[in-house]
Amino acid sequence: MNTLEAALSIREQITEDRHNLHKNPEIGFDLPQTAAYVQKRLSEMGIESQICGGPIDDNIRKNFVFAGFPDMAASTGVVAVIGKGEPCILLRADMDALPMAETPGLVDFASEIPGRAHMCGHDAHTAMLLGAAKILKDREDELCGTVKLMFQTGEECGCGSRFMIEHGVLENPAVDAAFAIHVMANQDVGTVGYTPGITSAAMDTFMIKIKGRGGHTSTPQLCIDPLMIANQLYTTLNLLSCREIDPRETVALSAGKCGGGTAANVIPDTAEIQVAARTFNREVTDHLTARIPEVIDHTVKMWRGDYECISFHTPSTYNDEALCDELLPFIADVAGAEKVCRIPCMAGTEDFGYVGEKVPSMFVTLGVGSPDAAPMHNPNMVVDEEMLPYGAAIHANVAINWLKNNRKQGDR
Numbered sequence: 001m002n003t004l005e006a007a008l009s010i011r012e013q014i015t016e017d018r019h020n021l022h023k024n025p026e027i028g029f030d031l032p033q034t035a036a037y038v039q040k041r042l043s044e045m046g047i048e049s050q051i052c053g054g055p056i057d058d059n060i061r062k063n064f065v066f067a068g069f070p071d072m073a074a075s076t077g078v079v080a081v082i083g084k085g086e087p088c089i090l091l092r093a094d095m096d097a098l099p100m101a102e103t104p105g106l107v108d109f110a111s112e113i114p115g116r117a118h119m120c121g122h123d124a125h126t127a128m129l130l131g132a133a134k135i136l137k138d139r140e141d142e143l144c145g146t147v148k149l150m151f152q153t154g155e156e157c158g159c160g161s162r163f164m165i166e167h168g169v170l171e172n173p174a175v176d177a178a179f180a181i182h183v184m185a186n187q188d189v190g191t192v193g194y195t196p197g198i199t200s201a202a203m204d205t206f207m208i209k210i211k212g213r214g215g216h217t218s219t220p221q222l223c224i225d226p227l228m229i230a231n232q233l234y235t236t237l238n239l240l241s242c243r244e245i246d247p248r249e250t251v252a253l254s255a256g257k258c259g260g261g262t263a264a265n266v267i268p269d270t271a272e273i274q275v276a277a278r279t280f281n282r283e284v285t286d287h288l289t290a291r292i293p294e295v296i297d298h299t300v301k302m303w304r305g306d307y308e309c310i311s312f313h314t315p316s317t318y319n320d321e322a323l324c325d326e327l328l329p330f331i332a333d334v335a336g337a338e339k340v341c342r343i344p345c346m347a348g349t350e351d352f353g354y355v356g357e358k359v360p361s362m363f364v365t366l367g368v369g370s371p372d373a374a375p376m377h378n379p380n381m382v383v384d385e386e387m388l389p390y391g392a393a394i395h396a397n398v399a400i401n402w403l404k405n406n407r408k409q410g411d412r
Contacts, residue, residue: 003397004334006135007389013134014388017041018127019109025097025116025123028064029056029075029154029163034095034126038078038151041130045137049080052169053153063310064157067207067274069099077164078151081173082136083143087406090148090170090178090359091395092352093129094122094155103379120376121183124368124383124391126151128181131392136399144407146173147399154351158203158314161354170358176406177323178361179398180352181391186375187367189384192335192394193343194364196324200317201252201278202285203349206292208233210260211306214269224304226271227260233299234258237275240291245284252278252347253288278347280316289313317353320360327362330401334393348376366391 007014026034035051042049053075065071078095081088102110102117111117118124129149136147150169154160169175187193210233212226234255241251253275260271277292279285293309300307332340343365352363368387374380 003135003400004390004393006138007131007393007396010131010134011389014127014131014392015385017130018123018385018388021123021126022107022109022118023112025111025113025118027097027099027116028069028072028157029053029160030072031076031095031153035076035078035151038095038126038130042080042133045134047080047082047133047137049078052077052079052164052167054167066310069157075153075160075163075167077153077160077169079169080133080149081146082133082140082149083146085145086173086408087176087403088146088148088173089399089402090150090175090355091129091132091399092150092152092178092180092355093125094152094160095126096122096153096156096160098156098377101379106380106382119378119381120156121185121368121383122155124183124388125181128388128391129395131389132395132399135392135396139400143400143403145403147403148173148175158205158312158349158351159354161351165354165358175359177402178355178359179327179395180361180363181394182350182363182365183368183383183387183391184365184376185369185381185383186371186373187365188370189367189387190335190339190390191367192331192340192364193367194319194324194340194362195343195345196319196321198280198316198345199319199363200346200348200350200353201280202316203276203278203314204285204289204292205274205276205312206296207274207310208272208296209308210271210273210300212267212269212271214267217265217267220267223267225267226305227268229300229303229305230258230260230271230273232303233296234273234275236295236299237292240288240295244287244291249281249284250279251284251288278349280345314349314351315353315357317350317363318356319362323360323362326405327398327402330398331364331394334390334397366394
């Protein structure tokens with residue numbers, strides 16, 4: 001029985017896992033129910049697991065509360081190993097949901113937690129990796145090394161993988177290569193997309209709370225208008241890309257949140273603006289991350305305001321070209337060679353990039369819809385569940401065959 005046949009034989013369990021996770025979404029780093037569910041399922045397969053994480057630094061906690069996340073005391077990633085010895089390949093699935101609601105009636109296993117939903121497919125990722133775990137455990141005696149399973153928290157926060165790396169996910173045993181799959185609702189069903197080299201944008205986010213002096217709109221001279229400052233700041237920041245960056249480079253700078261105040265005739269005391277810059281070139285990233293804080297400081301102070309600012313950085317995800325060449329045949333074995341295609345670099349950001357900075361990695365997308373379907377992070381996003389066994393089989397096939405190719409001399 002090949003890996004796809006094995007995955008198809010457990011499709012009902014993979015689907016059930018996805019439904020259970022979808023009903024009980026958790027956001028951020030602290031996912032106690034999700035982690036417990038994953039550990040329970042792994043235990044049922046005879047796979048030992050452990051929490052990879054711990055208490056979150058108080059300053060980091062405060063920053064994420066400032067950013068609008070709930071207070072998160074700990075990071076609760078899960079790690080497990082199958083097989084033994086060298087080499088070691090890591091398979092990753094993210095587990096966190098989004099702070100948004102899905103459209104009522106969209107599915108009959110809808111989120112039971114108001115204001116939270118799995119609209120980026122991480123429930124599918126976790127279910128697929130649990131399916132792969134079952135296949136790999138059943139074939140453990142055939143493995144020419146170790147498969148490490150990384151069930152990650154906080155991807156939507158942009159640094160969940162970094163926290164797990166800091167807590168040793170790439171050690172004991174040391175990881176030699178890594179692989180991850182992300183479902184895409186607006187990609188043709190059954191296709192697998194990959195991009196050698198840089199495969200996703202880096203993202204630098206700046207969250208600024210501007211402090212002015214409120215008052216009546218009839219006496220602006222007695223006030224310090226934080227909304228006007230926010231407006232000036234957004235305009236000035238956008239000038240950076242067209243006056244300080246080579247026009248042949250790509251920069252997307254947007255304010256996803258901006259506002260303040262309560263009435264048309266009241267100048268408020270404070271305003272808030274949250275700006276994200278997405279870049280692909282490391283030199284461009286470095287330039288903007290140096291200049292944006294300078295522009296914030298000078299613009300706000302020029303208009304006599306004060307401010308608080310926190311920032312978050314997520315690197316680009318980089319696909320090791322040699323690893324891509326090695327793994328593509330194993331992916332094609334499952335998906336079909338005609339379904340595997342090179343795609344443009346994603347404008348979105350994926351924190352698997354932290355893993356790719358440490359070990360050779362490959363990140364692919366699995367189509368679970370069509371180009372005209374609702375995309376990820378949309379309340380109408382749906383996943384074609386016929387693809388779940390394919391994702392599980394790709395994970396397993398990649399791991400089994402990469403270990404065979406890279407087994408240590410003298411091993412079976």
